[in-house]
Amino acid sequence: MSSQGGAGRTRVGRYELGRTLGEGTFAKVKFAKNVQTGEHVAIKILDKEKLLKHKMIDQLKREISTMKLIRHPNVIRMHEVMASKTKIYIVIELVTGGELFDKIVSHRRLKEDDARKYFQQLINAVDYCHSRGVYHRDLKPENLLLDANGTLKVSDFGLSALSQQVQKDGLLHTTCGTPNYVAPEVIINKGYDGAKADLWSCGVILFVLMAGYLPFEDSNLMSLYKKIYKADFTCPSWFSTSTKKLIKKILDPNPNTRITIAEVINNEWFKKGYQPPTFETEDINLDDVNSIFDESGDPTQLVVERREERPALMNAFELISTSQGLNLGTLFEKQTGSVKRETRFASRLPANEILSKIEAAAGPMGFNVQKRNNCKLKLQGESPGRKGQLAIATEVFEVTPSLHMVELRKSNGDTLEFHNFYHSISNGLKDVMWKPDGNIAEVDRILHHRSQ
Structure with a gap:
């Protein structure tokens, strides 16, 4: 999301898509909001053509069938499945406590x-x-x-x-x-x-x-x-x-x-201390699983992606303030200890300067930098890791004209290697990262006032 000009937000059915939470070879997972209920969910988006090319359709049907069969308090819940002409959307429970x-x-x-x-x-x-x-x-x-x-x-x-x-x-x-x-x-x-x-x-x-x-x-x-x-x-x-x-x-x-x-x-x-889970069992019907892959089916059952124009500031603010997994207190404090598959920090510098400094810090660490539009970078590790080359997607979001959120997200490789990378690059970005002198609650109040 760029800090320049207006930007759009994508709607799929009743869901408004937000920032990317993770991505892999065959799927991308995005934060989303049900505009009818206000509920926050995650949506796994898959490209039909890529699935067909790699003969992954049967595996995907298996995954969807599995998730539909399971209704348990200790298993991620699947809410529904949708399909467009080119994509499949799996709507799942948003879990915000990390790994x-x-x-x-x-x-x-x-x-x-x-x-x-x-x-x-x-x-x-x-x-x-x-x-x-x-x-x-x-x-x-x-x-x-x-x-x-x-x-x-x-x-x-x-x-x-x-x-x-x-x-x-x-x-x-x-x-x-x-x-x-x-x-x-x-x-x-x-x-x-x-x-x-x-x-x-x-x-x-x-x-x-x-x-x-x-x-x-x-x-x-x-x-x-x-x-x-x-x-x-x-x-x-x-x-x-x-x-x-x-x-x-x-x-x-x-x-x-x-x-x-x-x-x-x-x-x-x-x-010792064991408490068996209590929950209601449900009868699950799998008849609709095949229908989302049926090209000869009723076209009215397909969803359509559409863009809605909104101010970029509101987009960025909503991505931050409505995400259940992001506490403003941790956003504006130096992060220590646990680092997940993604991590964020705040900066007072302009977006282009932030990206330049990240690029300068990543080069000596053995990363090739690929520039993208809309304030994005992709950092690609040169050396092989435990789970392939480490790749990191970087994006800058505007919170206010003078305050940005920077997100670094692992897109390939090992989570622990990403953890070590983040702590190493943090030392070279001390002049980029911003921590307020005042109370976090005061920052929260300012941002809410700014969003009105």
């Missing part, structure tokens, strides 16, 4: 009671998914989000499998997931029980929550797989005896003798 990964980064490791609370919620969600014939297959802290109340929400069913994909031997046969969290039977590719494989990943997550590091880690992939296959790990000294026993039962390399989720729920360590 559980960030909490681990910030606190190094969690206390046993806190780790147990999140693990209980994770097991609740996974157990329910399995009861509905859904297996996640990529459980890791980055896919576990927290809402504003600190409640865990399982996200990203892009690699999930429905029970219909189970073959005649009763097993799944697709090797997928993130190596450090994958069960040994998945690696050898001879078929695996989706429920048992998911539980293994939950065990790795519990270890990471309490240890602050992975139980299985090696720079060489084959060496990593050997450690996983042998369950070659050691619990740190601060783990209680009951914690160690439970983790060893979950991280049993033999799926036939591995503890089950039902046995985990009855485990004494797990049951």
Whole structure:
């Protein structure tokens, strides 16, 4: 969004689209507002042509079906699905508390009671998914989000499998997931029980929550797989005896003798302070899933993107003040500790000067800079990272004529590497970042007055 002149806002059906929350190879996720109810949501936008080209339609149908089947307090909820001639829009619950990964980064490791609370919620969600014939297959802290109340929400069913994909031997046969969290039977590719494989990943997550590091880690992939296959790990000294026993039962390399989720729920360590979730079950109809891909269907059912002209200032202000995940107090204070997949700071400098200084600071750090229109930059790392080259999208928003919000968002690569990048580049941007001398509430009052 530019600080120059007027700018438009896009409407899709009843939703008004805002800033980009994240982007990947096949999808972009945007903040949005239901103009009828005022509710804030996230909308996952996918390009039909790209999906067809890469033969991703079946996987997308699976993801939508999965999310429609699941109605649980610890799982991200899908509200509805829409389609235009060229795009598919998946409207999902907006979760604003960040990733559980960030909490681990910030606190190094969690206390046993806190780790147990999140693990209980994770097991609740996974157990329910399995009861509905859904297996996640990529459980890791980055896919576990927290809402504003600190409640865990399982996200990203892009690699999930429905029970219909189970073959005649009763097993799944697709090797997928993130190596450090994958069960040994998945690696050898001879078929695996989706429920048992998911539980293994939950065990790795519990270890990471309490240890602050992975139980299985090696720079060489084959060496990593050997450690996983042998369950070659050691619990740190601060783990209680009951914690160690439970983790060893979950991280049993033999799926036939591995503890089950039902046995985990009855485990004494797990049951401490445990409160089973209460919620109403719903009958879910999947008949409409295929209809959004049906080109011969009723064209009146398709939504249309349309632009609405509004002042750029109001656009920028609304993106800031209406976002549930952005507290003005944290916007105008130097950020420390946790950094998510995106981070923001305020600046008093003109937009073009901000971008020039970011470009100057990023170059010596090994990043190529690609300029875009509308006050945007893309920083592309030159060296390969743990999950490919780190890429960062940068955008400047106008809050008032003399105050800008700068957002840096990871668009590719590893979250922890982005965390380290942000702290490094912050040192070179000290003259760019702005922190008010007065009370944050006063800044909030000024901005609200400015928006009237």
